[in-house]
Amino acid sequence: MAIGMPETMRAIRYYSFGGPDVLRLEEAPVPNAGIGEAIIRVHAVGVNPGDWQIRSGLAGDRFELPYTPGWDVSGIVVSIGDGVTSFRPGDAVYGMTTNSGGCAEYVAVPAGNLALKPRSINFVEAAALPQSGFTAWHALFVQGKLESGQTVLINGAAGGVGHLAVQLARWKGASIIGAASARNEPFLCELGVDRFVDYAAALPTAIARSADLVLDTAGGNQGDWLLDTLKPGGQLVPIAWGSYSSEQATNASVTVHEVQYPLITSAYLEELARLIDTKWLNVTIDSIFPLEETANAHIKSESHRARGKIVIRVFSELQ
Ligand SMILES: NC(=O)c1ccc[n+]([C@@H]2O[C@H](COP(=O)([O-])OP(=O)(O)OC[C@H]3O[C@@H](n4cnc5c(N)ncnc54)[C@H](OP(=O)(O)O)[C@@H]3O)[C@@H](O)[C@H]2O)c1
Numbered sequence: 001m002a003i004g005m006p007e008t009m010r011a012i013r014y015y016s017f018g019g020p021d022v023l024r025l026e027e028a029p030v031p032n033a034g035i036g037e038a039i040i041r042v043h044a045v046g047v048n049p050g051d052w053q054i055r056s057g058l059a060g061d062r063f064e065l066p067y068t069p070g071w072d073v074s075g076i077v078v079s080i081g082d083g084v085t086s087f088r089p090g091d092a093v094y095g096m097t098t099n100s101g102g103c104a105e106y107v108a109v110p111a112g113n114l115a116l117k118p119r120s121i122n123f124v125e126a127a128a129l130p131q132s133g134f135t136a137w138h139a140l141f142v143q144g145k146l147e148s149g150q151t152v153l154i155n156g157a158a159g160g161v162g163h164l165a166v167q168l169a170r171w172k173g174a175s176i177i178g179a180a181s182a183r184n185e186p187f188l189c190e191l192g193v194d195r196f197v198d199y200a201a202a203l204p205t206a207i208a209r210s211a212d213l214v215l216d217t218a219g220g221n222q223g224d225w226l227l228d229t230l231k232p233g234g235q236l237v238p239i240a241w242g243s244y245s246s247e248q249a250t251n252a253s254v255t256v257h258e259v260q261y262p263l264i265t266s267a268y269l270e271e272l273a274r275l276i277d278t279k280w281l282n283v284t285i286d287s288i289f290p291l292e293e294t295a296n297a298h299i300k301s302e303s304h305r306a307r308g309k310i311v312i313r314v315f316s317e318l319q
Pocket residue numbers: 048049050053131132135155156157158159160161162179180181182184199217218219222239240241259260261262301304305306307308
């Protein structure tokens with residue numbers, strides 16, 4: 001335990017899988033830094049759909065109870081474990097835990113999952129970035145191999161992953177078709193999409209067979225229309241479970257990728273921070289909740305209507 005640190009802290013925990021009402025605010029032990037880990041005094045924690053998917057039991061029951069949600073964190077390093085050389089106490093950092101636990105005043109994070117917080121944004125915005133930014137990067141550039149001059153259609157373009165994917169694709173020099181509900185058209189045009197599609201309306205003929213890559217953030221069983229937007233040889237990269245007609249994909253000569261869950265590293269976080277500080281990337285905050293209202297943050301995320309990111313503020317004395 002580092003000098004000046006308390007032995008207990010406020011943390012959100014649950015003892016059974018279920019609705020938002022299983023979330024409790026409790027006193028819990030402050031974690032110690034293991035080998036290669038840093039203890040972060042958490043200023044903010046980003047909300048991801050995975051938080052409520054795990055809580056509700058949708059992700060199975062392999063998660064040890066009691067369980068504290070929250071993967072994306074920003075805050076100040078207060079102690080480091082053996083072997084950590086890249087950070088020291090006092091550093092403002094952001095990153096992603098390996099085993100959740102972010103909805104608490106302190107959390108242990110491997111140093112290899114952290115980077116210095118982007119200088120030009122506050123802790124709330126920094127906590128919104130890691131999982132969504134990295135997922136967008138991986139889907140577009142690692143799986144989708146998007147290149148300058150290509151056309152990408154991003155479905156769910158106004159959501160946590162989607163709105164960052166739009167900006168990363170713009171940075172790459174791609175032409176962007178953003179698909180969302182009609183209410184998000186002004187937001188996405190402001191963000192830089194070249195063309196907007198209302199996913200609830202008929203597919204405009206100009207969009208048919210026009211994309212090299214589709215990034216589908218929505219998944220589910222309503223994604224077959226996306227196959228019609230791809231050129232022959234095009235790729236569909238889903239980030240959530242979805243069902244797509246294999247017959248339609250074969251007839252259209254397009255490839256549907258498997259969902260991947262890649263692991264974040266400091267190098268990706270440093271690159272995202274660089275894009276933030278050079279103004280290529282901007283995080284839109286949908287809403288901010290205090291730690292004691294984590295249930296309301298989950299309810300908001302479960303609505304599937306977030307525009308940008310939902311964030312929980314833990315210590316409020318710093319933005
Ligand atoms: N594979 C991975 O590593 C990974 C990582 C992160 C997330 N994910 C998964 O990816 C999915 C998206 O995550 P997220 O953080 O972007 O979610 P999110 O922020 O909650 O997404 C909200 C957005 O979804 C849009 N949406 C809702 N229904 C839609 C539909 N039928 N068609 C198109 N868009 C629709 C909404 O737009 P409108 O309001 O305009 O409808 C809203 O802007 C989640 O299932 C999450 O679990 C996977």
